[in-house]
Amino acid sequence: MTTPRPKPLTDAEAVPRRPLLPAREDDALYRLLVESLRDYAIFALDATGCVVSWNPGAERFKGYRAHEIIGRHFSTFYPPAEIAAGKPEWELEVAARDGRFEDEGWRLRKDGSRFWANVVITALRAPDGTLLGFAKITRDLTERRLAEDKAIDDARRIAKSDEANRTKSDFLAAMSHELRTPLNAIGGYADLLLVGVGGEISEQQRQYLTRIRGSQQHLLAIINDLLNFSRVEAGQLVYDIGPTSMCEVLEMVTPMVIPQANAKGLEVVHPTGVQVIALADTAKVEQILINLLSNAVKFTPAGGRIELSCQRVGDRVALQVLDTGIGIPPGDLESIFEPFVQVGRSLTSPHEGTGLGLAISRDLAKAMHGELLVESTLGEGSRFTLWLPAYDPPDEPATPVK
Numbered sequence: 001m002t003t004p005r006p007k008p009l010t011d012a013e014a015v016p017r018r019p020l021l022p023a024r025e026d027d028a029l030y031r032l033l034v035e036s037l038r039d040y041a042i043f044a045l046d047a048t049g050c051v052v053s054w055n056p057g058a059e060r061f062k063g064y065r066a067h068e069i070i071g072r073h074f075s076t077f078y079p080p081a082e083i084a085a086g087k088p089e090w091e092l093e094v095a096a097r098d099g100r101f102e103d104e105g106w107r108l109r110k111d112g113s114r115f116w117a118n119v120v121i122t123a124l125r126a127p128d129g130t131l132l133g134f135a136k137i138t139r140d141l142t143e144r145r146l147a148e149d150k151a152i153d154d155a156r157r158i159a160k161s162d163e164a165n166r167t168k169s170d171f172l173a174a175m176s177h178e179l180r181t182p183l184n185a186i187g188g189y190a191d192l193l194l195v196g197v198g199g200e201i202s203e204q205q206r207q208y209l210t211r212i213r214g215s216q217q218h219l220l221a222i223i224n225d226l227l228n229f230s231r232v233e234a235g236q237l238v239y240d241i242g243p244t245s246m247c248e249v250l251e252m253v254t255p256m257v258i259p260q261a262n263a264k265g266l267e268v269v270h271p272t273g274v275q276v277i278a279l280a281d282t283a284k285v286e287q288i289l290i291n292l293l294s295n296a297v298k299f300t301p302a303g304g305r306i307e308l309s310c311q312r313v314g315d316r317v318a319l320q321v322l323d324t325g326i327g328i329p330p331g332d333l334e335s336i337f338e339p340f341v342q343v344g345r346s347l348t349s350p351h352e353g354t355g356l357g358l359a360i361s362r363d364l365a366k367a368m369h370g371e372l373l374v375e376s377t378l379g380e381g382s383r384f385t386l387w388l389p390a391y392d393p394p395d396e397p398a399t400p401v402k
Contacts, residue, residue, distance in 0.1 A: 041138040063110030095121040116145035187216040243391045246276040246310040257293045270308040278317040278388040291357040292321040300325035319386040328376040
């Protein structure tokens with residue numbers, strides 16, 4: 001005798017249904033839900049657009065208490081221009097026709113301040129289709145709107161800045177070309193006269209020509225500084241970063257300043273045979289070192305000393321220029337790296353230049369993932385240190401044993 005299999009349960013029998021709330025309890029739950037939402041303004045309008053209910057969220061960010069707003073037309077929340085254009089009435093027409101209307105725009109609080117609102121208006125109809133009124137839900141999105149506006153303003157400002165930089169760079173490039181040509185001609189003709197191509201010249205004439213040649217070189221250096229600074233600011237410089245021998249850089253650059261140092265009776269000491277390799281752009285390191293050495297010669301009194309050194313410290317390389325010059329006041333140790341700043345410059349000062357050299361040098365160092373620092377004691381001298389990443393050659397693969 002077989003045992004009869006149990007009859008499968010129907011869906012209605014398998015899943016017990018929760019009894020529906022009585023109408024009064026259902027209404028109370030709905031009111032509790034609406035009144036608990038404080039981040040949303042939820043209220044009802046009659047068929048003409050007048051407010052007939054008001055929740056705490058609406059009071060919180062619109063500022064009206066229920067007794068102050070119920071019975072008034074919802075256009076109270078709209079700016080005057082939109083009221084004049086008939087926008088509130090048009091929104092109700094769309095909601096009545098399509099069943100729903102959604103929009104974002106500026107709305108007004110009781111105190112007259114504006115907030116950016118997301119608004120949803122839903123038509124409420126009786127079973128027979130009669131329009132009873134509207135449900136209106138408003139969210140305050142002012143913070144999001146302000147963040148978006150700020151992002152747009154920042155993008156516009158950056159675009160304008162980039163365009164200004166391009167215009168400036170183009171202007172400086174054209175200016176430098178137009179000025180370099182006659183300046184090079186001046187220097188060339190002065191050199192020809194100095195070597196006697198135009199005939200013998202007197203000692204006084206030689207002095208005049210030497211001053212002309214010096215002024216020409218000074219103007220050319222200013223133009224080059226301006227052009228280089230513009231290119232650095234605009235990010236137009238290309239960096240060829242690779243293994244760079246600090247010893248080779250020192251041997252290349254030091255002879256360039258020896259004549260000026262000898263003319264002032266300065267002693268220049270630099271290491272030889274030091275194998276320190278940095279990961280950098282060789283030409284940019286040379287440019288930085290030329291600027292540091294030129295400043296050391298310029299600001300070190302006759303009979304002083306300039307010492308160069310380079311060493312590896314951990315995973316970085318330190319290239320240093322130490323002088324026994326006039327030093328830098330403690331309060332100016334950072335300002336000397338600002339564009340067009342020359343500490344101690346005055347109308348009677350013999351030190352000339354644009355004040356761009358150190359600004360350019362620090363930017364070049366940063367672009368090579370390094371930094372340029374200074375230590376100084378007023379009246380005793382300064383130490384500039386160029387820090388660069390050290391280079392470690394890759395390990396060679398082991399030779400297989402046969």
